[in-house]
Amino acid sequence: MKSLSIKDIAVKxxxxxxxxxxxxxxxxxxxxxxxxxxxxxxxxxxxxxxxPNQIARSLRTGNSNIIGLIIEDISNxxxxxxxxxxxxxxxxxxxxxxxxxxxxSVDKAKELINMFKSRxxxxxxxxxxxxxxxxxxxxxxxxxxxxxxxxxxxxxxTSYVGAxxxxxxxxxxxxxxxxxxxxxALVTTDINVEQIVERYDGYKKALEDNGIxxxxxxxxxIHFNQEExxxxxxxxxxxxxxxxxxxxxxxxxxxxxxxxxxKQINKKIGDDFAIIAYDDHEAFELHTPGISTVxxxxxxxxxxxxxxxxxxxxxxxxxxxxxxxxxxxxxxRD
Amino acid sequence: MKSLSIKDIAVKxxxxxxxxxxxxxxxxxxxxxxxxxxxxxxxxxxxxxxxPNQIARSLRTGNSNIIGLIIEDISNxxxxxxxxxxxxxxxxxxxxxxxxxxxxSVDKAKELINMFKSRxxxxxxxxxxxxxxxxxxxxxxxxxxxxxxxxxxxxxxTSYVGAxxxxxxxxxxxxxxxxxxxxxALVTTDINVEQIVERYDGYKKALEDNGIxxxxxxxxxIHFNQEExxxxxxxxxxxxxxxxxxxxxxxxxxxxxxxxxxKQINKKIGDDFAIIAYDDHEAFELHTPGISTVxxxxxxxxxxxxxxxxxxxxxxxxxxxxxxxxxxxxxxRD
Numbered sequence: 001m002k003s004l005s006i007k008d009i010a011v012k013x014x015x016x017x018x019x020x021x022x023x024x025x026x027x028x029x030x031x032x033x034x035x036x037x038x039x040x041x042x043x044x045x046x047x048x049x050x051x052p053n054q055i056a057r058s059l060r061t062g063n064s065n066i067i068g069l070i071i072e073d074i075s076n077x078x079x080x081x082x083x084x085x086x087x088x089x090x091x092x093x094x095x096x097x098x099x100x101x102x103x104x105s106v107d108k109a110k111e112l113i114n115m116f117k118s119r120x121x122x123x124x125x126x127x128x129x130x131x132x133x134x135x136x137x138x139x140x141x142x143x144x145x146x147x148x149x150x151x152x153x154x155x156x157x158t159s160y161v162g163a164x165x166x167x168x169x170x171x172x173x174x175x176x177x178x179x180x181x182x183x184x185a186l187v188t189t190d191i192n193v194e195q196i197v198e199r200y201d202g203y204k205k206a207l208e209d210n211g212i213x214x215x216x217x218x219x220x221x222i223h224f225n226q227e228e229x230x231x232x233x234x235x236x237x238x239x240x241x242x243x244x245x246x247x248x249x250x251x252x253x254x255x256x257x258x259x260x261x262x263k264q265i266n267k268k269i270g271d272d273f274a275i276i277a278y279d280d281h282e283a284f285e286l287h288t289p290g291i292s293t294v295x296x297x298x299x300x301x302x303x304x305x306x307x308x309x310x311x312x313x314x315x316x317x318x319x320x321x322x323x324x325x326x327x328x329x330x331x332x333r334d
Numbered sequence: 335m336k337s338l339s340i341k342d343i344a345v346k347x348x349x350x351x352x353x354x355x356x357x358x359x360x361x362x363x364x365x366x367x368x369x370x371x372x373x374x375x376x377x378x379x380x381x382x383x384x385x386p387n388q389i390a391r392s393l394r395t396g397n398s399n400i401i402g403l404i405i406e407d408i409s410n411x412x413x414x415x416x417x418x419x420x421x422x423x424x425x426x427x428x429x430x431x432x433x434x435x436x437x438x439s440v441d442k443a444k445e446l447i448n449m450f451k452s453r454x455x456x457x458x459x460x461x462x463x464x465x466x467x468x469x470x471x472x473x474x475x476x477x478x479x480x481x482x483x484x485x486x487x488x489x490x491x492t493s494y495v496g497a498x499x500x501x502x503x504x505x506x507x508x509x510x511x512x513x514x515x516x517x518x519a520l521v522t523t524d525i526n527v528e529q530i531v532e533r534y535d536g537y538k539k540a541l542e543d544n545g546i547x548x549x550x551x552x553x554x555x556i557h558f559n560q561e562e563x564x565x566x567x568x569x570x571x572x573x574x575x576x577x578x579x580x581x582x583x584x585x586x587x588x589x590x591x592x593x594x595x596x597k598q599i600n601k602k603i604g605d606d607f608a609i610i611a612y613d614d615h616e617a618f619e620l621h622t623p624g625i626s627t628v629x630x631x632x633x634x635x636x637x638x639x640x641x642x643x644x645x646x647x648x649x650x651x652x653x654x655x656x657x658x659x660x661x662x663x664x665x666x667r668d
Binding site for chain 2: 064066073074075077080081083084087088091096097098099100101103108111112115118119120256259260263281282283285286287288
């Protein structure tokens, strides 16, 4: 597909070249261009493959056209897939993404924010952890666009995009109960972030609503940064010592460790024993039998993140904050 | 573990605090500190968890302490795992890594180099593609440390770290032949980069050395950026229309598509049909049966990349280029 020029875009949107130019250069609000026109033009730009000449644009606007993305761990396939989607979508709109991992360290997260600040990125997309509230507040006070995704910090007044973890977890447990399961374990991590706590809350509430007594011995909280061999031995202990007929794994890497345990102890998934993994992974579809999974809407999360951040970048006044919570999908396999 | 101070490091290394300080601030060469002392101190620093105060260091040295990492695609688990390793190792030495994906686009790769240049990174770690030679030459002429990894550009005079793809591919095919296989297919990509060409060369040479005629109909070159559904239908066609008793998949994502095809057409891996996947993936160990794989030495590649780049950063004169080729390991499963 040949890229459109500014002129082509103007013709297609039925507006003047000047209007398109104002929108591209983030002056739409200042020039009182209506929301409807902005949306129409941005849609055409996104679909057209048009990429503004960045250097020229940087000179005019003083912007870097770079967005900093801060995630937990790039080797986790949830983050690497969403990073790639965000990167693609931003690039099509003339922005580059640079990213780094916090590894759940508050110190490192603070340093990354400072690094991006010193590199003069235009905006921040952050999967936050507790302890960086003050740093984020400072970014916001300085007028920087900031979007949270995947997890939220309730005390911070900014836009957020994420999946509905409570309901996805609740539905997973409900589906176990509907299959007649009663001794349902949860293997989760000990990191104290909202999206993990919500999965735990959904687990507890579903048991309660079905009159099943919550048993803390069936909840295994794995330490975030430990060796996988340690995780495997803890899951093994849980499965061998407790009477369990179903397990919800709260992350895909925990489910992968769990599948390794099942292979080791030769425990089969079937009528007597079911598992669900939170966050899909290529290994789950290929596994025999296929592993049921909670699929987060990666594409929609990425799309909304980019839309919100571009809206902030093109507005003179800070737009109202939005909390976009997207349902996650329970995929039952085999 | 408590972090060591500069004083602790000096005591441990049996050198003066000033010496440690020179090494940390990249003045070791200028101050004629011996290689042996530099190595000893850097090893203690790496093991100690000591993190230099970056802002103070930046002020003193004028450096950003940021290294730019340019990879092909962060959603490919080979790159996301190696990026995480490089990021960890750099962070322990007081450097941050920011990364971006080229998606095999020459335009995007050039833009990323310019972006990192404008953000004043101290050094570049690049998994290069053909077409960016001039841009890299300019970086080198300006005195920037540049390391290539995973793939090389033979015309460019810089250090390189990667696996021995020719031999790994050769050994994979030899192992098929040793099992009595004769109709051996190669499913690879059409991207024209050295590390993919070497896998193809290894395939051809192993057939030739064993007196098996090369048949171009058994080589499927998948277009890099196509939809997975298209890839799946091409692999399906290959497996259904040709007599094939073994397949080497030249990348892990192609092997994953291949496994989906096998599941669809209900073709079993066993005595009559074998596969090997290039680059390990969590799905392969968990698969029933386990999938044999060529494991690249990720840890060693990351370690050597960081060592070479730090050496360049701490040397006044550019150190001699090194080509570090590390053997890959063929892991036969089940």
